[in-house]
Amino acid sequence: MGYPKLKLCVLDGNYAICRLSCKERIPEWAANELLISVTISEKELTIVCEQRLAPDDCEKSVDWKYIKIVGKFELDVVGVIASVSVPLAEKEISIYVVSTFDTDYFLVPAKEIEKATLALKDFGHEFQD
Numbered sequence: 837m838g839y840p841k842l843k844l845c846v847l848d849g850n851y852a853i854c855r856l857s858c859k860e861r862i863p864e865w866a867a868n869e870l871l872i873s874v875t876i877s878e879k880e881l882t883i884v885c886e887q888r889l890a891p892d893d894c895e896k897s898v899d900w901k902y903i904k905i906v907g908k909f910e911l912d913v914v915g916v917i918a919s920v921s922v923p924l925a926e927k928e929i930s931i932y933v934v935s936t937f938d939t940d941y942f943l944v945p946a947k948e949i950e951k952a953t954l955a956l957k958d959f960g961h962e963f964q965d
Contacts, residue, residue, distance in 0.1 A: 839919035840909075841960045846953065847871070847902040850946055852890035853932055856881040865889050871902075873934040873941075884934055884943065900932065900943040903952065906964060908938040916940060923959035924952055 856863070858880050866872050866883050873884040890896050909916065917933060920942050924931055929952050932943040944952045953963060 839915045839922070839959075840913060841962070842916070842919060843906040843962050843964055844920075844956060845904050845906055845964050846949060847904055849902075850887040850898070851900040851902055851943060852885060852887045852896045852898045853900065853943070854883045854885065854890050855895040856883065863891075865891065884932070899946040901946045901949045903942045903944060903956070905939045905941070911937075919959070919961070920956065923955045927951060927955045929955065 858876060858878060860881055862874055862881070863883075866874060866885055866889065869885060869889065871886070873882075875882045884900075887898050887900075890898065903920070905916070905920075917935075917940060920940075921931055921933075924942075924944065929944055929948045934941040934943065957963065
């Protein structure tokens with residue numbers, strides 16, 4: 837199977853992945869930001885946000901960088917997430933995936949961002965500033 841070749845960019849800032857109780861409402865600190873991911877399940881409320889917004893009193897993982905797929909693609913395109921996750925897995929770089937209707941975002945540990953971008957370039961992806 838051939839994987840799609842993508843245009844990617846690294847977003848500024850560091851991000852946190854926060855875990856809150858599923859009984860909580862979406863907190864006000866997350867409601868008015870532009871780049872927030874909120875996922876609610878029967879067991880938890882997960883919020884991905886700029887690290888500066890992450891409260892001290894929640895379980896969280898910090899120091900993540902966002903790699904964004906540039907542009908919009910159709911939902912039925914096969915292999916998009918694999919085209920990023922496979923080369924990163926081969927380099928033993930963990931990822932956390934956030935998807936929207938238009939595109940996908942991949943969080944990688946900030947300490948691994950240079951290694952991740954090199955692995956993705958070697959796989960055939962392009963980065964834009």
